[in-house]
Amino acid sequence: MSWKTHLSGTTIVPRPQVQLCTPAMKERWQRELLPRYATSHGALMPILHDVQHAYRHIPYAAMLEIAAFLKLAPSEVLDTVSFYEEYTTEPVGRCVIGICQTFACEICGHKAILDHVRARLGIDVHETTDDGMFTLLAMECLGSCDSAPVALFNDTLHERLTIERVDRLIDEARASVGHSQVVHS
Amino acid sequence: MKLPEPILTKRIPCHPHADPKGRHIVSYDEFVKTGGYRALEKALDLEPAQVLATVKDAVLRGRGGAGFPAGLKWSFLAPDDGKGSRYLCINCDEAEPGTFKDRLLVDFDPHLVLEGIAITCFACKLDVAYFFIRGEYHHQARVMERAIEEAYAAGIFGKQGLMRGKAKFAVECHVHRGAGAYICGEETGLLEAIEGKRGWPRVKPPFPAVKGLFGRPTIVNNVETLAAVPPIIERGVAWWKSIGVESSFGGMASYGPKLMGVSGHVNRPGCFEAPLGITLSSLVNDYAGGMRQGKKFKGAIAGGVSMGVLGTDQFDAVMDFDIGRRCGVLGLGTACPTIFDEDTDMVAIARNCARFFMNESCGQCTPCREGSGWIYKLLTRIERGDATTADLDLLVEVAGSMGLSEGTTICGLADGNNWAVRTIVTKFRSEFERRVKPKFVPIHLVAR
Ligand SMILES: Cc1cc2nc3c(=O)[nH]c(=O)nc-3n(C[C@H](O)[C@H](O)[C@H](O)COP(=O)(O)O)c2cc1C
Ligand code: SF4
Ligand code: FES
Numbered sequence: 001m002s003w004k005t006h007l008s009g010t011t012i013v014p015r016p017q018v019q020l021c022t023p024a025m026k027e028r029w030q031r032e033l034l035p036r037y038a039t040s041h042g043a044l045m046p047i048l049h050d051v052q053h054a055y056r057h058i059p060y061a062a063m064l065e066i067a068a069f070l071k072l073a074p075s076e077v078l079d080t081v082s083f084y085e086e087y088t089t090e091p092v093g094r095c096v097i098g099i100c101q102t103f104a105c106e107i108c109g110h111k112a113i114l115d116h117v118r119a120r121l122g123i124d125v126h127e128t129t130d131d132g133m134f135t136l137l138a139m140e141c142l143g144s145c146d147s148a149p150v151a152l153f154n155d156t157l158h159e160r161l162t163i164e165r166v167d168r169l170i171d172e173a174r175a176s177v178g179h180s181q182v183v184h185s
Numbered sequence: 186m187k188l189p190e191p192i193l194t195k196r197i198p199c200h201p202h203a204d205p206k207g208r209h210i211v212s213y214d215e216f217v218k219t220g221g222y223r224a225l226e227k228a229l230d231l232e233p234a235q236v237l238a239t240v241k242d243a244v245l246r247g248r249g250g251a252g253f254p255a256g257l258k259w260s261f262l263a264p265d266d267g268k269g270s271r272y273l274c275i276n277c278d279e280a281e282p283g284t285f286k287d288r289l290l291v292d293f294d295p296h297l298v299l300e301g302i303a304i305t306c307f308a309c310k311l312d313v314a315y316f317f318i319r320g321e322y323h324h325q326a327r328v329m330e331r332a333i334e335e336a337y338a339a340g341i342f343g344k345q346g347l348m349r350g351k352a353k354f355a356v357e358c359h360v361h362r363g364a365g366a367y368i369c370g371e372e373t374g375l376l377e378a379i380e381g382k383r384g385w386p387r388v389k390p391p392f393p394a395v396k397g398l399f400g401r402p403t404i405v406n407n408v409e410t411l412a413a414v415p416p417i418i419e420r421g422v423a424w425w426k427s428i429g430v431e432s433s434f435g436g437m438a439s440y441g442p443k444l445m446g447v448s449g450h451v452n453r454p455g456c457f458e459a460p461l462g463i464t465l466s467s468l469v470n471d472y473a474g475g476m477r478q479g480k481k482f483k484g485a486i487a488g489g490v491s492m493g494v495l496g497t498d499q500f501d502a503v504m505d506f507d508i509g510r511r512c513g514v515l516g517l518g519t520a521c522p523t524i525f526d527e528d529t530d531m532v533a534i535a536r537n538c539a540r541f542f543m544n545e546s547c548g549q550c551t552p553c554r555e556g557s558g559w560i561y562k563l564l565t566r567i568e569r570g571d572a573t574t575a576d577l578d579l580l581v582e583v584a585g586s587m588g589l590s591e592g593t594t595i596c597g598l599a600d601g602n603n604w605a606v607r608t609i610v611t612k613f614r615s616e617f618e619r620r621v622k623p624k625f626v627p628i629h630l631v632a633r
Contacts, residue, residue: 036359037381038270038399044381049320049362076382083383084364086320098321102282103486103537104448104523140367140541141282142321145448145523146455155323 013060020062025050026069040070044080048087057091093128093135095173098152101138104145113149114138116163120170133174186463187471188428192442193412194458195219197293200472205455208293210328213335216296222341222348224415228304229352236308236418243417243425244440248286249276249370249407250489250518251597252506254437255414259309261394263402272403273306273314274379274393275411277329278363278370280319281489282541284519286444287408289456291318291325294412295332299358301411303347304418306356309404313357315379320364330360367545371596372405373397374547385549386596409444430462430505439505439517446521447473450480450529456521465495465502469524480526484612488518490538491601493608495522513612515604531613532620535606536564542602552587553599559583560606567617573624577617581610 029050033043047066051058058081067074081087099105099114118124121134128135144150147159153169191202196219198207216222228236241256265271275298279287290298302314316333318326336342340349342358361379363369369378373387376398397403417425429440439461445468446456452474459468465485469475476482485495488504493514495502502512509516525534543557563580566572584607587593588600610617 036357037379038401039380041381042379042399045364045378046362049364079383080381084320084366086364101537102541103490103534104283106533106537107449107525107529139321140544141280141284143279143285143288143319145283145285145521146446148448148454152321152323157324 011060013064015061015064019065020055020059021051021065021069025054029069041072041076044070044072044077045084048077048081048084052087055091056094057088060089091128091132093133094177095133095170096135096137096152096154097170098137098139098142100140100142100144100148100150102141102145104141105148105150108148110149113151113161113163113166117166117170120167133177134170186460186467188442188458188460191458192416192428193290193297193409193444194294196297197289199289199457200453200455201457210292211294211296213296213332213339216294220419221296222300224419225300225303225307225341225348226351228307228418229348233308233310236304239422240308240414240417243422244438245410245413245417245425246437246439246441246506247407248409248413248443248519250281250491250516252517255406255410258394258406259305259404261392262309262404263395265310265402269401270313270399271309271311271401272398273302273309273311274372274375274398274403274405275302275314275316275408276370276372276375276405277316277318277322277325277408278367278375279322279408280367280370280545281491281519281521282538283446283448283486283523284489284521285446285448286456286519286521288322288325289444289446290408290412291322291329295329296336297412297415298329298408299332299336299341301414302358303341303356304414305404305406305411307347307352307354310354311404312355313359315359315361315398317361317363317369317375317379319369320362326360326362333358333360366547367541368547368596368598371598374596375405376403383547385547386598388595413441428460430460430503432505432507434507434510436507439507443504443520445472445504446519447524448521449485449524450477450526451475451524452477459504461505463504465504465522466500468504468522469500473524476524476526478526480528483525483527483529484531485525486523486605487512487514488516488520488522489601490541490605491597492516492518493604494534494612496612514608515600531609531616532564532568535609535617536561536568538605538609539564539602542598542605546598546602547596550587550594550599552591552593553602556583556587556599557602560602564606567620570620570622572621574618574621575624577610577621581607584610 063077067077125138149161196211245255246252346355366384368374369384371386374384378384393403426440431438448454457472482500539561543561546553546557548554588603
């Protein structure tokens, strides 16, 4: 998580015409989030959750908007974004599959499930399918070791996984594609 | 050993007291009907100092890992200078591998935790509470948010003062979601995360009780610790002390019930409530339905991976806060053991633990950042069969040199890595030796 670095000094941040942080979002942040914290910086994480949820990543342009909104330096926003695994700077798939790889799940057969998903989707861990549908992650203990092996499909935890169940979950995720929103990047 | 009645799990059916199938989210109304918020009512009739003294007398030791007595921690708070808010941060990061106990409380009985929060805020004069919950607990965060809304609507929290204004003292309570970083479970990393920054633990002192969140006096407590506060206030210190065991070394006792999540090779993995002082074998056999397929016990992660492992001869280990000294592990930790049967490959387990620490090191301290990567590489090499006995010694040396207790790091994550790796390698040394090639040292070099 911590030391994946790449050259960023020459990054040119695209500045789209549209506002990524909409007035409605900002209004809610102003009303609900800012009063909760002693500093505006405190509201950064819930705001980032919002943006990550809306765009499935946090575009650099949005970081600039957030920095201006919270009166922070853009680097402070990037600092937080780059530290936490749930925030990404590249769009993740519409369905993020996070398979637990810690020991309780490992001794209950997480490997077979991980390998199956890898093969079926044709991607490796930390990759996204070309159609932008699935991202595969190997995660650390999800706090559900009694029902190992487990995986998160977006916000939902699925327990006591078998290959058949994972297949079904993937089919269901594909079928519900029509309902999810388009990435604006 | 069994509790006469469930305490923290009074409203959450758990084996052996009730069938877990009957679990459901306990709403505010149901909570009140079953005696909820009575302890808060009782506490508000007392002086804050009396409430604090009760918890201190009960020796309620922290359930988040370190076992530090909550009442004592509260008494270290800087006196109120009237210059701003004082904070309570509830630690529901629960990212310690093998641990799934706070989730049980939040999943089904969130108001018990909220009652503990309200009493603690009153006792310590803390006016804002942040419920910090790990990002992966999506459902639990929603349950908690909903429960907090109910509590506001019922006047527990909010401007009018605790318990519909029964106390002049007002408390605000918010959920703050993490975003996937184990290190935010460390109390000062947690504070940084609430401040919106990267979760880098702070150098201590100053301790949070003096200078914590936003530079103000702050208490950080685990979810289960706070959930134990209402029963203590309601039923008294003597009752609390009747559960659990005294220290066998004349040290601090281990009182009260404890949630213990058992996972791995057992027939009925799950989270159980048992008195402190129960043996691991009784936990496995009487609560978790025994070893899977009748296999033999080989070892166990003691209580979260950071505590290290118990060896094959330690199946009867007594689960109390003395376990560290008695069994050569770091401590009781979260009291959530993962059980391994005779067929488990301990080298693979070690490699898995090392990967966890490598991924989760925050990168501030060189011994932890670099050491965790080295350890992982050495262990993958051992697992592949490409290592020599010298690598095994190097492994123990690198692991043994990192940590707070060695004075080389800022926080205890490195100690966890140290203990996990060192205890596995020493307690299962022969298994590791079988995987490495002997290293021959030229004799003339040794002789000179
Ligand atoms: C690396 C690391 C991770 C930790 N993770 C957690 C955690 O997930 N949950 C928790 O309650 N305490 C965790 N702790 C312990 C906290 O620092 C702190 O001791 C605890 O929250 C205090 O609460 P208690 O006294 O009620 O136990 C962690 C400590 C370290 C060093
Ligand atoms: S010990 Fe490791 S996790 Fe803790 S502060 Fe240092 S680098 Fe970060
Ligand atoms: S090890 Fe997979 S949920 Fe804990």
